Amino acid sequence: MSKAYVNTDRKGAVAVIRLDNPPVNALGHGLRLGIASALKAAEEDAGVKAVVLVGNGRCFSAGADITEFGKPLQSPNLADLIMAIEASPKPVVAAIHGTTLGGGLELALSCHARVAAKDAKLGLPEIKLGILPGAGGTQRVPRLIGAEKALKMITSGDMMPAEEAKASGLVNEVAGDLVDAAAKLAEALADSGDLPRVRDMSVPGDRDTFDKAAAALTGRGRVLPAAKACVDAIKAAIEMPFDKGLAYEYELFKQLVSSDESKAQRHVFFAERNAAKVADMPADTQAKPVSSAAVIGAGTMGGGITMSFANAGIPVTLIETTDAALKRGLDTILANYKRSGRTPQAEIDRRMGLITPTLDIEKAAGADIVIEAVFEEMEIKKEIFGKLDRIAKPGAVLATNTSYLDVNAISAMTKRPADVLGMHFFSPANVMKLLEIVRGKATSHATLATAIAVGRKIGKVPVIVGVCDGFVGNRMLGARLKATEQLLLEGALPHEIDAAATSFGFAMGPLAVSDLAGLDIGMRARRARGVRAAVADAITDAGRYGQKNGKGYYRYDEADKRKPIPDPDVEKIIVEASEKLGIKRRQISQEEIIQRLNYPMINEGAKILEEGIAQRPSDIDVIWVYGYGWPAWRGGPMHHADQMGLKTIRDWLAEQARKSGDASLNPAPVLDRLAREGRGFASAS
Numbered sequence: 001m002s003k004a005y006v007n008t009d010r011k012g013a014v015a016v017i018r019l020d021n022p023p024v025n026a027l028g029h030g031l032r033l034g035i036a037s038a039l040k041a042a043e044e045d046a047g048v049k050a051v052v053l054v055g056n057g058r059c060f061s062a063g064a065d066i067t068e069f070g071k072p073l074q075s076p077n078l079a080d081l082i083m084a085i086e087a088s089p090k091p092v093v094a095a096i097h098g099t100t101l102g103g104g105l106e107l108a109l110s111c112h113a114r115v116a117a118k119d120a121k122l123g124l125p126e127i128k129l130g131i132l133p134g135a136g137g138t139q140r141v142p143r144l145i146g147a148e149k150a151l152k153m154i155t156s157g158d159m160m161p162a163e164e165a166k167a168s169g170l171v172n173e174v175a176g177d178l179v180d181a182a183a184k185l186a187e188a189l190a191d192s193g194d195l196p197r198v199r200d201m202s203v204p205g206d207r208d209t210f211d212k213a214a215a216a217l218t219g220r221g222r223v224l225p226a227a228k229a230c231v232d233a234i235k236a237a238i239e240m241p242f243d244k245g246l247a248y249e250y251e252l253f254k255q256l257v258s259s260d261e262s263k264a265q266r267h268v269f270f271a272e273r274n275a276a277k278v279a280d281m282p283a284d285t286q287a288k289p290v291s292s293a294a295v296i297g298a299g300t301m302g303g304g305i306t307m308s309f310a311n312a313g314i315p316v317t318l319i320e321t322t323d324a325a326l327k328r329g330l331d332t333i334l335a336n337y338k339r340s341g342r343t344p345q346a347e348i349d350r351r352m353g354l355i356t357p358t359l360d361i362e363k364a365a366g367a368d369i370v371i372e373a374v375f376e377e378m379e380i381k382k383e384i385f386g387k388l389d390r391i392a393k394p395g396a397v398l399a400t401n402t403s404y405l406d407v408n409a410i411s412a413m414t415k416r417p418a419d420v421l422g423m424h425f426f427s428p429a430n431v432m433k434l435l436e437i438v439r440g441k442a443t444s445h446a447t448l449a450t451a452i453a454v455g456r457k458i459g460k461v462p463v464i465v466g467v468c469d470g471f472v473g474n475r476m477l478g479a480r481l482k483a484t485e486q487l488l489l490e491g492a493l494p495h496e497i498d499a500a501a502t503s504f505g506f507a508m509g510p511l512a513v514s515d516l517a518g519l520d521i522g523m524r525a526r527r528a529r530g531v532r533a534a535v536a537d538a539i540t541d542a543g544r545y546g547q548k549n550g551k552g553y554y555r556y557d558e559a560d561k562r563k564p565i566p567d568p569d570v571e572k573i574i575v576e577a578s579e580k581l582g583i584k585r586r587q588i589s590q591e592e593i594i595q596r597l598n599y600p601m602i603n604e605g606a607k608i609l610e611e612g613i614a615q616r617p618s619d620i621d622v623i624w625v626y627g628y629g630w631p632a633w634r635g636g637p638m639h640h641a642d643q644m645g646l647k648t649i650r651d652w653l654a655e656q657a658r659k660s661g662d663a664s665l666n667p668a669p670v671l672d673r674l675a676r677e678g679r680g681f682a683s684a685s
């Protein structure tokens with residue numbers, strides 16, 4: 001039987017058209033066709049006075065079907081449907097619940113009125129996909145809520161809760177009994193003969209205020225094409241007649257949707273959703289219920305992880321070994337909550353109240369999930385897992401936050417390795433969204449499913465990875481750090497390397513990031529592996545540990561402790577290191593720096609894929625976008641590689657390996673094979 005997409009029922013003289021395209025009522029061709037036919041039938045039915053549009057399932061509609069972008073349009077397109085609704089001789093009222101986004105909101109805006117459920121959230125998130133609302137959003141929203149508010153809504157992509165939408169004029173009513181209220185309003189409109197259309201309104205608000213807000217947006221830093229287009233389209237709403245503005249918006253939409261930036265951002269959207277899908281996990285795998293957590297270690301990582309649980313309303317026991325460490329940890333958590341200035345005191349109190357500090361590890365017994373976040377020392381971790389095996393309740397998930405140690409060796413300390421895995425958070429753990437979930441050889445599907453569900457609940461983007469030194473992110477970072485060290489030795493200075501990285505789109509360059517993270521951490525990791533790095537070692541030998549002591553690859557002033565300032569002392573250290581190794585320094589171009597930072601890392605990514613440490617190339621992209629600041633509009637390293645062409649990268653690596661004698665730069669076999677076949681990583685996933 002073919003899928004229905006909509007079903008219609010009646011409430012008296014009102015036809016209720018229900019959108020039925022799970023899971024999010026994306027407005028694909030079938031649903032568009034279904035709505036258009038149901039509307040036509042209602043118009044032709046003499047017994048119908050008015051129409052209500054409502055979504056079945058969890059939301060009204062999450063917008064256009066993103067999978068259709070870039071493919072030939074099938075009629076009716078969204079714009080046609082929207083015109084048909086607006087032109088209906090019978091009033092149409094949208095009854096909105098859940099997330100009403102993008103084209104879904106634009107559909108609602110073409111209706112003659114809108115009623116929202118209390119849980120409704122309205123937004124135009126297109127900017128996050130590198131496009132602009134292309135079905136009238138930039139023209140209708142300013143007419144309803146004013147150009148300045150529309151600018152904020154459209155360029156942030158943020159969602160507006162129902163009550164705020166009512167207050168600003170985006171919806172007419174907020175109601176408990178959604179369909180009833182919408183039907184009543186629809187009937188009242190029919191009785192009054194009134195067919196209000198947003199297109200007939202003019203844009204309220206002060207032009208000057210809008211211009212200032214627009215200039216502030218386009219005047220700072222890198223402005224992506226989508227942001228500029230949003231501003232231009234809203235200007236058109238103010239300046240042009242409605243139909244001209246609409247045509248202009250659509251022109252901009254067509255340009256953006258075929259841009260590399262938008263393709264990359266759409267890639268990241270789907271990559272994020274695929275990253276937690278486990279190829280061999282049976283569909284009926286159930287996550288275990290988690291209503292309490294314990295975190296062992298109140299240092300920077302443990303504190304951030306604890307905050308993530310408290311933020312999500314999950315009670316968490318924070319375990320330390322000394323009063324002083326526990327107090328320091330709690331003080332830092334409190335200071336972090338206060339720092340943003342955005343969390344009301346009552347909310348801070350509530351979150352702090354969810355944290356139970358203790359010096360007694362036996363208290364981990366009550367937790368459904370225990371996360372160990374102590375020093376990166378195998379022996380300490382093994383000891384803790386031995387204890388947890390004795391203490392933790394049966395079935396509890398036992399996770400280590402190690403960033404490179406062998407999860408299998410840790411789980412072997414327990415008699416329940418199926419319950420053990422890695423949950424690798426990124427610093428600051430209360431802010432960074434990436435969560436590498438490290439699957440050990442004995443980790444059960446239920447344990448994996450639980451970690452994924454918990455990760456999502458605490459606002460993270462989980463990605464499944466396998467066990468190896470550094471897992472995915474840090475292993476590739478290792479390749480980039482090695483390249484950075486070599487660049488410094490051959491002639492580049494820290495600010496030149498960082499400038500190249502920021503020109504590529506990173507918010508921060510690798511050396512500024514190292515200073516932020518603390519150079520002593522890298523030093524310890526190198527020592528543990530017996531690795532030497534002439535420049536990095538000389539910098540830490542000189543007592544330069546990064547921002548924490550005001551000097552690292554840069555120096556930092558009291559006036560702004562976070563602003564890196566190039567330091568002649570560092571240049572001296574670097575030049576001496578080059579001299580000691582007999583390397584003649586030279587000027588290195590920005591283009592070369594970018595290649596040398598990115599391509600070895602991509603090669604490492606290819607090896608990671610080959611070894612099955614990452615399930616898909618797009619998982620690697622998610623890791624770099626959410627954990628390491630890779631610009632989403634460049635889609636992640638593997639997507640970028642596909643865009644550059646794998647042959648270009650393979651040839652570059654082969655040449656570098658030949659010139660430098662560094663075997664790690666030899667192209668990975670999978671990269672070589674795909675390049676020879678003229679294919680990209682995406683085709684191999």
Ligand code: CAA
Pocket residue numbers: 023024026062063064065066067078099101102103104106125126129132133134135137270273274
């Ligand atoms: N098109 C196609 N598929 C979509 C989709 C869309 N707009 N929105 C969500 N999906 C898919 C997801 O890919 C996912 O599929 P799988 O289960 O196969 O992985 C499924 O629906 C469920 O999505 P989530 O896992 O994200 O569910 P969630 O409950 O966590 O989040 C959501 C729901 C908030 C709606 C989120 O999916 C979301 O933000 N969706 C995108 C919304 C968006 O960007 N809309 C604008 C589209 S562009 C547009 O409308 C242009 C225009 O102006 C004409």
